[in-house]
Amino acid sequence: MGTQPCRRETTTVEGTWVLAEPAKCSYADDVTAAVTCPPDRSRALSASVAAKRLKKLECELGRQEKSLKEAHALIALLMQARGLMLGGRGKLHPPEVRRRVLRIIDEAAAAGARLSIACRLIGLSVRTLQRWRKPDSASDGRPTACRRPANRLDEREKTRLQELLNCSAFKGLSPRQIVPRLADQGLYMASEATMYRLLRAGKRTSPDREGRTRKQANRGRSASGPNQIWSWDITCLKGSGQRKFYYLYLVMDVFSRRIMGWRIHTAESARSAAKLIREVCRDNKIDPTRIILHADNGRPMKGALMLNTLRRLGIVPSFIRPRISNDNAFIESLFRTLKSRFFYPAKGFSSLQAAKAWVASFVGWYNGAHLHSGLGYVSADDRYFGRDAALLERRARLYERARSERPTRWTRAARGWPQAESPAIPVRTGTFRGLVLRPCASPSPP
Structure with a gap:
C-alpha cells in the first residue's frame, strides 16, 4: 500500500492539544493510527484501507480474466491451425494458406489474444503478417517472376x-x-x-554414373609415383550359357589407375595368376623389386605357387585386412566402370574369344581415352607417363582467358584444375613389414 500523510495530536506540558507537522506513513502506520486515533478518525482510516485493497483485488481479477480469455483464444488458434506448414525463411506460402492464416489470426485477436504471441505460436513474424495484409502482397510473386540472368547464354x-x-x-x-x-x-x-x-x-537424362570424388583421409601407404603399388583382382564375366563364366585377371597401377595387364581364363588358379604377374613385369620392362602387390584374401592370391613367384621376383605381397570390404577399392571401382559401360553385353559373351576382344577394346579406351574423376579428369596414360601436370595447366590458362574475354559470364573465380593427390592404400605386408617404399621416376612413354 502507498503511504498517506496524516496528522498526529500530541500533548504539551500545559496539557493542551496541538497539531504536529505532516509525516509519511506506511500501511502499518495507518493500522496503528486507526487504533490509537480517536474513534471517528479510526473509522475513516479503516474505510480508506479497505477501499484500496478492494481496488487492488479488482485489478488482479481483471488481469486474471484477461489472461484466461487469451489462453482460450490461443487454444482455439492452435486447433484451427492444424495441418498448416508455416515458417522458415524463404518458404513459399500459397494464397489460400495466407488467407486462412489471416482469418484465424484476426479471430484470435478479436477473442483477446495478443498479436505478437499469436504469430509466434504458429511460427510467423508480425512483420510477415503485416506484409501479407497489403493488397500487392496477397500472393507470392516468385512463381510468376520472369528472371533473365545477365550472364545467360544467347x-x-x-x-x-x-x-x-x-x-x-x-x-x-x-x-x-x-x-x-x-x-x-x-x-x-x-x-x-x-x-x-x-x-x-530437353527431358534428357545424363549417362553420368560416376559420383563426385570425395577426399579421403590418408589411411595407409601413399603411392607418390607409378609402379610403386599395384593392385590386382579377379572378376567374373557372364557367358552365354547357364552358369557359364569367364574369369578376368587384371593388374592395375594404383598411382595412375592404369591397367598394366590382363588375362581371361575359364577358371581361377594360382598358376594363372603367377604367370600373369611374370608377363606383366616382362612386357612393361619393370624392375619388380620396387613393387608392392596388393590383393584380397582369395585362394589364388594366397596360393603357394603365387607367393613363391612373388618372392622370386622380389615383389612384396600385401593383403586386405580381415572383414574389411573396401581395402581394395581402386580395382573394385575399375570393375564397376567396366560392367557399367553402355556397350557392355548384358546377355553375356558368346565365347572366350569374344570376351577377350571386348576387354581389349575396353582396356584401350580406359587407359587412353577415359578421363578419370579421381585423377582430375585426365587419362590413366597421361597420369602414368607424367603428362597430366602440363595438361591441367593448359586447361587453367584456357579458363582464365575465357573469363578475361567475357567477365560478365562469370560470377566467381574461374574453375581450378588442380593435380590429383597421391592415393593411399592400407598395405599389410606380413613378414615384409617395415619395408621402405622407394620412389621411382615416371617411365618414358612408348
Missing part, C-alpha cells in the same frame, strides 16, 4: 551447345567428361551446370 550459343551435347562424338558421355575434353581441344562453351540444365530442359 539463343545462338544455346543452340550450338545443344547440338554438341547430341553429337555422336560425345555419345554416352556426361558433362563432367565433355567439359575437360573440350578444354583439351582449346574450347570453352559453358560450365557443367549449364550443360546439365540444358539436358533437363
Whole structure:
C-alpha cells in the first residue's frame, strides 16, 4: 500500500492539544493510527484501507480474466491451425494458406489474444503478417517472376551447345567428361551446370554414373609415383550359357589407375595368376623389386605357387585386412566402370574369344581415352607417363582467358584444375613389414 500523510495530536506540558507537522506513513502506520486515533478518525482510516485493497483485488481479477480469455483464444488458434506448414525463411506460402492464416489470426485477436504471441505460436513474424495484409502482397510473386540472368547464354550459343551435347562424338558421355575434353581441344562453351540444365530442359537424362570424388583421409601407404603399388583382382564375366563364366585377371597401377595387364581364363588358379604377374613385369620392362602387390584374401592370391613367384621376383605381397570390404577399392571401382559401360553385353559373351576382344577394346579406351574423376579428369596414360601436370595447366590458362574475354559470364573465380593427390592404400605386408617404399621416376612413354 502507498503511504498517506496524516496528522498526529500530541500533548504539551500545559496539557493542551496541538497539531504536529505532516509525516509519511506506511500501511502499518495507518493500522496503528486507526487504533490509537480517536474513534471517528479510526473509522475513516479503516474505510480508506479497505477501499484500496478492494481496488487492488479488482485489478488482479481483471488481469486474471484477461489472461484466461487469451489462453482460450490461443487454444482455439492452435486447433484451427492444424495441418498448416508455416515458417522458415524463404518458404513459399500459397494464397489460400495466407488467407486462412489471416482469418484465424484476426479471430484470435478479436477473442483477446495478443498479436505478437499469436504469430509466434504458429511460427510467423508480425512483420510477415503485416506484409501479407497489403493488397500487392496477397500472393507470392516468385512463381510468376520472369528472371533473365545477365550472364545467360544467347539463343545462338544455346543452340550450338545443344547440338554438341547430341553429337555422336560425345555419345554416352556426361558433362563432367565433355567439359575437360573440350578444354583439351582449346574450347570453352559453358560450365557443367549449364550443360546439365540444358539436358533437363530437353527431358534428357545424363549417362553420368560416376559420383563426385570425395577426399579421403590418408589411411595407409601413399603411392607418390607409378609402379610403386599395384593392385590386382579377379572378376567374373557372364557367358552365354547357364552358369557359364569367364574369369578376368587384371593388374592395375594404383598411382595412375592404369591397367598394366590382363588375362581371361575359364577358371581361377594360382598358376594363372603367377604367370600373369611374370608377363606383366616382362612386357612393361619393370624392375619388380620396387613393387608392392596388393590383393584380397582369395585362394589364388594366397596360393603357394603365387607367393613363391612373388618372392622370386622380389615383389612384396600385401593383403586386405580381415572383414574389411573396401581395402581394395581402386580395382573394385575399375570393375564397376567396366560392367557399367553402355556397350557392355548384358546377355553375356558368346565365347572366350569374344570376351577377350571386348576387354581389349575396353582396356584401350580406359587407359587412353577415359578421363578419370579421381585423377582430375585426365587419362590413366597421361597420369602414368607424367603428362597430366602440363595438361591441367593448359586447361587453367584456357579458363582464365575465357573469363578475361567475357567477365560478365562469370560470377566467381574461374574453375581450378588442380593435380590429383597421391592415393593411399592400407598395405599389410606380413613378414615384409617395415619395408621402405622407394620412389621411382615416371617411365618414358612408348
